[in-house]
Amino acid sequence: MRDVRLLETGFDPAAELAGFAHAHPEAGGIASFVGQVRAGQGVTALELSHYAPLTLPGMEQLADEALSRFDLMGLQLIHRVGQMTPGDPIVSVCAAARHRRDAIAAVDFAMDHLKGDAWFWKRELRAGEWHWIEPREQDRDDLARWK
Amino acid sequence: MAIRLVFLGKLADLAGAPQREIATATLGWADLLAGCGAELGGALASEKVRVALNGVIVADKASLKACDGDELALLPPVSGG
Numbered sequence: 001m002r003d004v005r006l007l008e009t010g011f012d013p014a015a016e017l018a019g020f021a022h023a024h025p026e027a028g029g030i031a032s033f034v035g036q037v038r039a040g041q042g043v044t045a046l047e048l049s050h051y052a053p054l055t056l057p058g059m060e061q062l063a064d065e066a067l068s069r070f071d072l073m074g075l076q077l078i079h080r081v082g083q084m085t086p087g088d089p090i091v092s093v094c095a096a097a098r099h100r101r102d103a104i105a106a107v108d109f110a111m112d113h114l115k116g117d118a119w120f121w122k123r124e125l126r127a128g129e130w131h132w133i134e135p136r137e138q139d140r141d142d143l144a145r146w147k
Numbered sequence: 148m149a150i151r152l153v154f155l156g157k158l159a160d161l162a163g164a165p166q167r168e169i170a171t172a173t174l175g176w177a178d179l180l181a182g183c184g185a186e187l188g189g190a191l192a193s194e195k196v197r198v199a200l201n202g203v204i205v206a207d208k209a210s211l212k213a214c215d216g217d218e219l220a221l222l223p224p225v226s227g228g
Contacts, residue, residue, distance in 0.1 A: 051155055051220055053202030115227040121156030122226045132157040133226040 001074035001096075004063050006056045008082050013092040020076050020094045027073045029100035031107045033093045039086035045125035048081045048090065055081075055119040062113050070106040072097050077110060081120070109146055116143035150174050150213045153220040158196070161187045174213040190223075197222045 001023055013034040021030050037046045050056075063075050074096040084090060091114060095106035114120075116139035123132045150169045154162040162183075169182070176198075180188045190196070198205045199220040205211050213219050 049155065051153065051199070051222065053218075053220070054199060054204075054222075057202075116225075118225060118227075119222070120225055120227065121223065123157075132160075135224045135226055139227050 001076075002060075002063050002067060003074075003076040003078075004056070004060050005078045006050065006059065007078060007080050010084075010088060011078060011080070011092070013078075013089045016076065016078060016092055017094055020074065020096065024074050024096035026098075027096035027103070028098050029103045030094060030096045031100065031103035032095075033091075033107050033111055034089055035091040035111075037084045037086045037088045037090060042126040043086060043124045045083055045085055046088075046090070046122060047083045047125070047130070048079075048120050048122045050081045050121075051119050058119050059114075062110060062118070065113075066095070066106045066110050069109065070095070070097065070102040071099075072102055072106055075106060075110070077114070079114065079118075079120070112139075112142040112146060115139045148172055148215045150215065151218045152179075153218060155220060156223040156226070158187070158190060158221050158223050161190050172215050174211075174217075174219070176208045176211040179211075179219070191221055193223075195224045 017032050059077055063077055066075055072095055076094040078092045080090050093107045093110045095103040097103035123130045148170060150171060152167045152169060154165055159165040180192055183191060198208050198211060200213060201218055
């Protein structure tokens with residue numbers, strides 16, 4: 001099962017994980033990761049923008065790469081766009097596999113690519129002013145691990 | 148007769164709007180840079196800015212040729228999900 005979604009409104013990662021696990025009773029291991037808006041440093045909102053013709057197709061291609069690279073029974077990628085506030089979930093990745101290693105690695109692989117190689121731009125609202133977030137060196141290094 | 152430009156990320160701030168229509172039959176990369184003024188044109192000239200023509204990444208920006216009805220997206224480096 002491949003489930004890739006780009007959402008304009010909030011979602012419940014725990015409910016998504018429960019549904020994903022329920023759909024894969026034959027899996028011996030399910031790994032998941034949830035990214036949320038970090039509180040602190042005066043951030044009152046985070047906005048993620050995307051470009052529709054590229055962003056969702058890119059996520060679907062990433063899911064296909066993960067499914068061919070790892071021995072998986074299913075993969076779910078859910079990503080928010082639009083405005084969020086601290087504590088809101090931004091991204092959820094779930095992978096189901098017969099054994100844990102492939103599930104864990106697939107989640108790591110998908111997250112590194114979503115962080116460093118997916119078509120998203122983000123800005124933070126601090127003290128009433130928007131600030132664009134620049135790419136991080138760490139994200140490039142994380143991506144290079146899989147090359 | 149127009150070509151639609153879509154500015155992503157901070158390029159939208161520099162452009163003053165996320166989209167712009169240019170009334171022309173064809174548009175090349177050099178014409179685009181020249182037509183955008185010093186500040187926006189300078190930002191677009193960065194080798195890190197990528198371009199998509201009707202949703203497909205253009206491998207060689209210098210050879211870009213957009214035509215009437217096309218959508219040209221200007222994509223700065225992504226900042227991660």
